[in-house]
Amino acid sequence: MTSIILADTDAAEPPRDCPLCPRLAEFRHVQQAAHPDWFNAPVPAFGDPAAWIAIVGLAPGLQGANRTGRPFTGDFAGILLYETLVKFGLAEGVYAARPDDGLRLTGAMIVNAVRCVPPQNKPTPLEIKTCRDFLTPALAALPNLRLVVALGAIAHQSAVKALGGRLPKARFGHLAEHAMPGGLTLIDSYHCSRYNQNTRVLTAEMFEAVFARAQAFRPAAATFQA
Numbered sequence: 001m002t003s004i005i006l007a008d009t010d011a012a013e014p015p016r017d018c019p020l021c022p023r024l025a026e027f028r029h030v031q032q033a034a035h036p037d038w039f040n041a042p043v044p045a046f047g048d049p050a051a052w053i054a055i056v057g058l059a060p061g062l063q064g065a066n067r068t069g070r071p072f073t074g075d076f077a078g079i080l081l082y083e084t085l086v087k088f089g090l091a092e093g094v095y096a097a098r099p100d101d102g103l104r105l106t107g108a109m110i111v112n113a114v115r116c117v118p119p120q121n122k123p124t125p126l127e128i129k130t131c132r133d134f135l136t137p138a139l140a141a142l143p144n145l146r147l148v149v150a151l152g153a154i155a156h157q158s159a160v161k162a163l164g165g166r167l168p169k170a171r172f173g174h175l176a177e178h179a180m181p182g183g184l185t186l187i188d189s190y191h192c193s194r195y196n197q198n199t200r201v202l203t204a205e206m207f208e209a210v211f212a213r214a215q216a217f218r219p220a221a222a223t224f225q226a
Contacts, residue, residue: 012138014042014115014131021127024116031066031117039069042116045138046071047109052219053090053147054139055081056155058191059114059123066117070099071110076194080207081110081151088211107218111138113158128158136162147217148184149210152191159186174202175210187213 019025032040043065047054060066064075072078074097082095082103090108095101114123114131123131139145139162148163150156156172163180170178170186178186189210190202197203 012134012141013044014134016041018042018116020130020133021116023124024114024118024127027119028116031062035067038067040066041069042134043069043071043112044115045109045111047105047111048107049109049142050107050144051105051109051142052107052144052217053149053214054109054111054142054145055149055151056135056159057110057112057151058154059112059121060117061121062117065112068097068099071112073097073099076197077192080192080197080204084204084208084211087208088215090211109138109142111135113155123154128154132158132162135159139163144219145184146219147214148180148186149214150186150188152189152193155191156186156188174206175213177213185217 028040031038043060057071061075061077064078065071065073068074072081078095078097082091085091085105085108086095089106091103091105093101093103095103113135114128115134118127135158139148148159150159153172157167160167160170160178163184163186165178165180172188174188174190176188180186187210189207190196192202192207
């Protein structure tokens with residue numbers, strides 16, 4: 001299996017200078033001027049096109065994915081995420097916080113609910129809704145998808161709607177499981193942000209428990225022994 005970054009021309013990807021959210025576009029242009037060597041564009045999905053598990057994050061971090069162009073790469077949250085994926089056989093290689101570190105995802109895809117970096121890491125409800133037009137086809141494009149892991153409440157809400165579920169019947173909670181249309185399952189996790197880790201809202205053990213549970217959904221041909 002080969003990890004890829006989906007091309008900007010893919011139907012599930014916004015264009016590099018996506019204008020759909022004016023506030024985010026303006027903030028992106030400010031960063032382009034201040035940091036012309038950064039990625040500074042909607043961050044594409046990253047992973048294995050044959051993925052059976054999709055991980056939905058919130059949005060790119062300013063000095064993380066917005067800088068590097070790969071989800072969860074270059075910020076504190078990525079350390080726990082990628083180390084956990086390696087531990088559970090969903091990634092190969094060594095995470096070195098840069099997009100050319102050679103890390104590959106195997107059986108997994110990572111995609112953010114919002115593709116552009118928002119000011120103060122806080123997208124508006126309209127921005128989340130608008131960017132769902134890219135989240136929905138990104139998930140639909142995975143023919144082997146069985147399980148979605150949502151990192152945080154906003155990712156949970158957007159993933160439920162993207163999968164055709166109903167929020168009143170799918171309340172967010174760490175390790176909560178929700179049946180989605182089409183036989184898919186959604187599992188929630190607290191976001192692996194620096195704040196959540198530093199305040200012990202989320203520990204490494206709690207995060208690993210999510211992916212330990214995910215093993216029940218792994219296809220037989222991809223059996224992994226932790």
